[in-house]
Amino acid sequence: MSAHQDFIPGNELYVSTFDKGHLPLPPSKKVAVVTCMDARIEPATQLGINLGEAHVIRNAGGSAKEALRSVVISQRLLGTREVAVFHHTDCGMLTFTNEQLHDKVKAEAPGNAAVAAAVDAIDFLPFSQLEESVKEDVKFLKENPLLLEGTNLTGWVYDVTTGKVQRVV
Amino acid sequence: MSAHQDFIPGNELYVSTFDKGHLPLPPSKKVAVVTCMDARIEPATQLGINLGEAHVIRNAGGSAKEALRSVVISQRLLGTREVAVFHHTDCGMLTFTNEQLHDKVKAEAPGNAAVAAAVDAIDFLPFSQLEESVKEDVKFLKENPLLLEGTNLTGWVYDVTTGKVQRVV
Numbered sequence: 001m002s003a004h005q006d007f008i009p010g011n012e013l014y015v016s017t018f019d020k021g022h023l024p025l026p027p028s029k030k031v032a033v034v035t036c037m038d039a040r041i042e043p044a045t046q047l048g049i050n051l052g053e054a055h056v057i058r059n060a061g062g063s064a065k066e067a068l069r070s071v072v073i074s075q076r077l078l079g080t081r082e083v084a085v086f087h088h089t090d091c092g093m094l095t096f097t098n099e100q101l102h103d104k105v106k107a108e109a110p111g112n113a114a115v116a117a118a119v120d121a122i123d124f125l126p127f128s129q130l131e132e133s134v135k136e137d138v139k140f141l142k143e144n145p146l147l148l149e150g151t152n153l154t155g156w157v158y159d160v161t162t163g164k165v166q167r168v169v
Numbered sequence: 170m171s172a173h174q175d176f177i178p179g180n181e182l183y184v185s186t187f188d189k190g191h192l193p194l195p196p197s198k199k200v201a202v203v204t205c206m207d208a209r210i211e212p213a214t215q216l217g218i219n220l221g222e223a224h225v226i227r228n229a230g231g232s233a234k235e236a237l238r239s240v241v242i243s244q245r246l247l248g249t250r251e252v253a254v255f256h257h258t259d260c261g262m263l264t265f266t267n268e269q270l271h272d273k274v275k276a277e278a279p280g281n282a283a284v285a286a287a288v289d290a291i292d293f294l295p296f297s298q299l300e301e302s303v304k305e306d307v308k309f310l311k312e313n314p315l316l317l318e319g320t321n322l323t324g325w326v327y328d329v330t331t332g333k334v335q336r337v338v
Contacts, residue, residue: 002200002251002321002323003198003199003200003222003223003251003253004200004251004253004321004323004336006198006216006217007216007217007253007325007334008334009217010215010216010217010218011215011216011217011332011333011334013217014214014215014216014217014332015331015332015333018331018332020209020332021329021330021331021332022330023208023209023329025207025208025209025259025261026208027208028208029172029175030172031171031172031173032206037201037224037225037226037239037243038194038224039192039194039195039196039197039220039221039222039223039224039225040189040192040194040220040221041225042213042220044211044213044214045183045213046179046180046183047175047176047179047180047183048175048176048178048179048180048182048183049179051208051209051211052208052209053172053208054172054208055206055207055208056206056208056210056227057206057227057228057229058225058226058227058228059226059227059228059235059236059238059239060226060238060239060242060243066228066235066238067228068291069228069229069235069291069292069293069294070206070228070229072270072274072288072291072293073229073261073262073270073293074206074229076270076273076274076277077261077264077265077270078261082171082172082173084172084173084176090194092194092242092246092247093242095246096246101241101242101245101246104245105241105245105315108245109314112314114314115314115315118313118314118315119241119315122237122238122241122315123238124238124241124242125238144287145278145281145283145284145287146274146284146287146288146291152171152173154171154173156176160190160192161190161191162184162187162190163180163183163184163187163189163190164180164184165176165177165180167173
């Protein structure tokens with residue numbers, strides 16, 4: 001049994017009431033949300049975002065650094081003028097260091113030079129302080145020459161045990 | 170009026186019925202979904218994914234290449250064994266080339282060397298053929314030495330006008 005086998009019936013149910021085929025490409029609220037890939041995060045329902053309103057960029061940790069390519073496309077080609085960065089409690093990124101993950105992957109493929117070279121080339125972008133990591137990501141965007149001047153930047157923490165968001169910057 | 174001002178009331182409504190504070194960190198369906206940041210995409214509702222079931226990685230285009238860091242963390246630290254890559258119709262990534270976006274950003278900041286250097290350093294990962302781009306991304310993951318052997322890989326297209334998904338690989 002693969003998880004993707006559930007996608008077809010899940011999608012058929014969605015299509016049976018779908019009436020949003022007319023929405024335009026640019027996000028109507030001109031905002032991009034950056035958040036984590038975590039399975040307990042569902043940005044649209046947790047923030048009251050409706051279909052067509054916001055770009056949603058997600059990766060391990062909600063890294064603004066990795067999101068930069070997407071943010072530039074979002075601003076320059078699709079008109080967004082606001083970026084909201086969310087990290088969250090109990091994040092996996094708080095549990096390891098680059099060295100630990102590099103070592104783990106290499107230990108799982110002993111003597112495999114291709115694996116060793118590939119994993120050592122990756123900065124997995126872990127962090128050790130939750131609120132600080134949000135502030136650093138917002139600072140990264142604020143100081144980046146590619147962000148449009150006047151971009152509305154905010155930083156937030158989502159609590160996976162209470163469902164609550166809190167603004168930190 | 171900023172879009173983020175709507176997040177607080179939207180989140181308060183969510184919190185008022187939230188009862189999922191007990192969910193564990195690893196995704197229960199052991200799957201990672203890679204898809205686009207597009208505002209018309211809402212993976213959970215469109216695929217019938219419940220909170221806690223799947224990692225969701227999103228970026229401009231749904232690039233598996235950019236998602237690699239997150240996929241490795243998803244597999245090695247959080248136990249997923251399946252990756253489903255979704256691209257979609259009417260995607261912004263079909264509308265430009267790297268050269269065009271590089272030129273546009275530089276034209277918007279004439280004579281700014283920092284902007285020119287920063288933008289020229291980015292491969293924006295545009296594509297010109299939708300289904301082909303899905304196949305290429307799945308192939309990239311299949312051939313990557315960091316993906317676990319036996320990973321269940323699938324590739325899909327989501328149609329933003331009908332709400333339907335279709336498997337292409």
